[in-house]
Amino acid sequence: MNINATLFLQAIVFGILVWFTMKFVWPPITKALDERAQKIADGLAAADQAKSELATANKRVEAELLTSRNETAARLADADRRAQGIVEEAKSRATEEANKIIAAAQAEAGQQMVKAREALREQVAVLAVKGAEQILRKEVNAGVHADLLSRLKTEL
Template sequence: MLAFILATATDSTLSVDAGQIQQLAGHFGIDTPFIVAQMLNFALVAFLLYRFAFKPVLATIEERQQKIADGLQYAEEMKAKLAEAEKLYADRIKDASHEGQKILEEARESARAFYETQTQQAARHAEEMIKKAEQAIAMEHERMLQDLKRQVAQLVVQTTERVLAKNLTDADKQTFNRSASEALSEVA
């Protein structure tokens, strides 16, 4: 085969005949059939290695590269989802904080309103108690005055009875009581 390649590669200016090539090959110790067999063996071994060794290894490498690429893509997706989840979490925390502030402000306002309402109710209740106490005092004063008038009238009748040294009848006592009460009413 080497002879064939060398024979076809000659150009017109160099014309080397086949005998000289064989003589040259023999001079270097090249055995043409052995070289052809070696080239066939090399081609066969290269084909078998490619078919049964390199091709599966390349397929495995390609499969692993695909898995790595998928893993990296998945990691990027998870990183994006994590960033989105963190943003959502931060937004929720922010919303919860605002809601908490709002509730706290409403509670303060409610407490302020409750305090004012209770203060007003306490003031009204105190005023009512004062009015009731004043009314009770006025009623007690009136009752005491009536009682005092009655006692004074009795004392006047008793004193008059002693002064006159006579016993008065019940009708006379009532008449004196009435006239004494009227006189005391005019004075008071």
């Protein structure tokens, strides 16, 4: 065969191969590449959307955290105020109770002092009678001199 005919025949076979490749092989490969490019583009779009949603969610979380911190601070302040009120109330109750106890103790001490004075007057009266008896060397009748003894008690 002739080199020109071989060359011509090879060119025809090459043309058929190109036509076959473009008709049957190239479209599925192009379609697969286009699908892959679309999936990558969709994935990138989804990633961008997820980033924006994450940023929005982070902002919402920060707002919620700020709100909960403010509420917690307010509740702690309320609890402190309540605790101070309870402490002040307990102090006032304790002061009132202490004043009542002191008043009762003072009243009891006054009563005991009065009783002690009465007992002391009785003893002084008895001693005065005994002293007068010894001075006079005779017996003094307490019944007869009761008025004198009562005046002596009041003077003491």
